[in-house]
Amino acid sequence: MNKVLVQGNVEGIVLKSEDPINFLGTVDKKTGIISDKNHDLFEKSIANTILLFPSGVGSSVGAYTIYSIKSNNSAPLAMICKKADLTVATGCALANIPLVIVSEKKFSSIQNNDKIVLDTKSENIISTIF
């Protein structure tokens, strides 16, 4: 079951992570680059991707990081998570970044570098473009 937390309609390339993301401290506010050596997206930028990751973790101030990367044009086009957390939900709500929660099965079915359309008003919210 998909659950829409923030509405939107975007098209883009998936950047997939199997690790949760602590937005505060591990995501650069200006560039959107991940600085945590133990993270599977280490040194990658999340800017302009459709970011697929299990959930946000860590400090509540991470919501401001999401707001900052949006203000600095370094935010993902949309985010897709397995688990809803308040840092990501409220950061995306304030920054108007579409956010969808998907099932484990759906999460597994979307691959890194897939080109997808995410439209929260459509019947099929996430569709892959081949």
Next chain:
Amino acid sequence: MELTREEESALKGEQGEIMEMAYRILVATGEATDADRLIPIEWAHLSGVNYNTIGDAGEEFLSTISKDARVKVKTTLNPMGFDIDNVSNYNVDDNFISKQLSIKNSYETIGVIPSFSCIPYEIFDIPKENTQVAFAESNAAIHANSYDNLKTNKESAFSALASAITGKSPYSSLRKEDSPNLSIRMKINNPTELTYGMLGFFAGKVGDTSVNISGLGEMDRRQCKAMCGGMGTSGTCAKFLFDEEKSGIEKIDFDEKEMKNVYDELNTTEKGDIVTLGSPQLGLDEISDLTIKLKGRSFKKRCMVFTPRMVKEQARKLGYTNELERAGCEILSDCCTCLTPLINKDNVDAVTTNSIKGAFYLKNSNGVDVNLKSLAQIIEDETQ
């Protein structure tokens, strides 16, 4: 989520832009936590105060909303980037100082109590059992739910702000019931506060919204704080339960092997250039204990001690601050080990601390290496 007619009208913007924004955040929060309605809260504690963490976008956002936004309930505030009394001693750049002061002014204009502390549970009176609050500081939310018999989501900076402005929060499952997804059996002998911090960090990784812990002996206040700080850093989990016989859920052990994994993840060097204590900030009994431990000893290197201003005043009256300063400690209020511009990689390569939360953010955000030790070990190794 069901909204009342008045809440619907606020969401539509009929009560101004601030209320529209606040309700949009509360609705996203409610959807994320499967809430069916909003309920009143009596106390909000806000994060998002340090210019280091919220940046220019955050500073401008707060400056803009402070023109109209006002809090409806008692609202307290997390630490900022420096101690306002002695910021001139620390080579903090002028831009940082002016942006930080702008953030401070915005919050004061909104009507927030300028407590600048991440341990509201130690410096304010705790309301009666089951009072609904909205705490954004992660260690404080876990502490409130697990030890103080209060009810809060592990709020985000924005959801707590929205709750402060509206006096409401989504009635999510965490406010209603306790359903730990697994039980952790503590299997470490002679634990120190560092052990509890690592246990918290481990629990945060494996826990869902709440987690059961068994095998704990008597814990003191410092150990509780260390657990909450560790847990808040690594996960979304917002509550510890302490039920020895929780049946029907998966059980896992926190043993020497798991502890070593956490230690190896967070400890990146064997020696620090400076010592920092207080993340979460130290309370009065920890200051008292530190004073006793330092009797007749002094630090061989710089030691920064972070404590709330209210605690520092009490400690001064009791003579503790004199004694700590004699032992070489710099005592700082209004700020905390984590994410302060007072510690950065231009002048410090590595930090020794007993804080798991401090260790994580010092490494990942400030870019300095971390040497983790218990307080007793720090006193033994770093003082003479």
